[in-house]
Amino acid sequence: MTRYLVRRLLQTIPVLIIISIIQFGLINAAPGGPLKAYILDPNVDPEDIKRLERDLGLDQPLPIQYLVWMGNMLTGNMGYSYFTHRPVLEAVLERLPATLELGIAATLISYIIGIPLGVYAGLHRGGRIDNVIRFFLSILNAVPHWWLGLLAIILLANIKLATGVQILPIAGMKTLGREEFDPLDYLWHLILPAFMLGTTGWVGFGRYMRSETLEVLGQDYVRTAYAKGLAQRVVVFRHILRNALIPVVTLSAGLLVGLISGAAIYEQVFSWPGMGRLLLDATLKKDYPISIGVVFVFTILAVVGRLIADLAYGWVDPRIRYD
């Protein structure tokens, strides 16, 4: 087990290196650059641009730039923002809690809604409720979820305009102007974005759990469990759910990655001050160090998420051994 963990953690090193090279290449392959906006500006002296380029190291060939960045990384220095001159690490870590909060809440919602929905539908296959669940899951699966987010915002805003009732806040993490920490206010602001971001998850889990439940229901050991005269509750929880969950646990790794990358769009839609929005802003402004820094942290989160999912896989399925 320890050896497995060490090996998995060592494997993340090449992953991080490869991701950083790709991100470095991609961002530089995009047209423009942090200083290109000034070239056409008559008020900026070309000499100053040259000097800025030298200061930022942008006059060096790309491989050299990369190696310099890598060297700094190894000493724990992720560089500075081109525009605000704040340390990248500080800027990213400041946004990390908001993203984690949204991501974890969305994950929980995915499980809490998706799994019971799918299991219920599977157990009552062909019934009216199953048909309703399947109908809505199929529709939700076909629709882009960020668009649903926009629809929800329009709906809530119109209700507010028409009746003056704010059912759920549609932007931000807390009520503006409120300085002290108020958990209920945070929770209230979290509901809508987390539910919408979690849609990908619970729709997927719902569909997956339904087919897995059907699959497991057909297994001999479930018939044995019923033959033993166990109560329905015991058969469902001990025999069906335990087995139906195994593939879903594998799916969780993908879900986490999806939620992290999805966060970039949802944070924009719901004005959520997380890393996703930071990444979008930085990339549009060509703030290379911030952009690379955020992707780096995203990569670490994704790798850790996969590791947790793989460990959980071994916990739910005794046939999996780590060695």
Add this chain to the structure above:
Amino acid sequence: MAANNSNALLRVEDLYLYFRATKGVVQAVDGVSLNLHRNEAMVVLGESGCGKTTLAKAILRLLPRNVHKYTGKVYLDKQNLMDLNDEEYRRDIRWVKISMVPQAAMNSLNPVLRVGDQVAEPLEAHYSLKKEALAQARDVFQRVGVPVDFMSRYAFELSGGMRQRVAIAMALVTSPDLVILDEPTSALDVLTQANIMNVLKRIKKETETSFILITHDISTSSELADRVACMYAGHIVELNDADHFFTKPFHPYSQKLMASVPTLRQTKQLEFIPGQPPSLVNLVPGCRFAPRCPSRFEKCADDPPVVDMGERRHVKCWLYAQGKEKS
């Protein structure tokens, strides 16, 4: 006949179980009657698809979703099980009075639970035992010859023979009156088969339990059998005691079946029965074996009667009806 039923444990009368299928109604169990005494072992013989397993499911009320007809009487200790509702049946009968060893024991164990817990589970469910359940499970593991430290293993860590023993242990743990074994030795090698049969024989000797053994393996089942029920196309065509059945069966189908069993050191021509058993969908009236029967005659176009041959022996065939009709 009712007089010599004092020792009877199970009495099945006119049991029907039909399914709806895309092609029509499958008459899998079609008016089956049988009776079984305490500590008796009955072997249900027949070809694949003749309704043997469905008969077991009908007795245990393990019904699929597409049931078309499920009627008849199943008396266990003079209590008609068909009068119980599903919840009463689950609570009072399943694994309390009747347990089963399912077909393909490999797949009948939950892959993610320790086998010891699975064996102890019925005791927890029906008698709310916790610690005692595991102690009793340990006891029954020893009785079927599985090392006690296997209790903490998972099904995939056991060999086929061991899994089959675990499945038998699971069926015995609540000391039920009746154990239904569905093909307990198929897919096992001959040595393991012999081993399992010895375990069953010993348990039959040690306890009062009755057994219904569903199989198409005539030679292995003869080890345990007191009585034989021979099934063909949803009917029981012959009920006989084992000694008579294995030496001088009544029904032409039984005779053909016995003639197809290989015997050691005897160079006899193995027979087979030409033709196919009928599909159980949309059966025509008359004897179902008639198209393949060497001794068929005009009467076989009508459904044959069940003829009482005395000593709890019955045969469903016109050949035996002639002389009996007078008496």
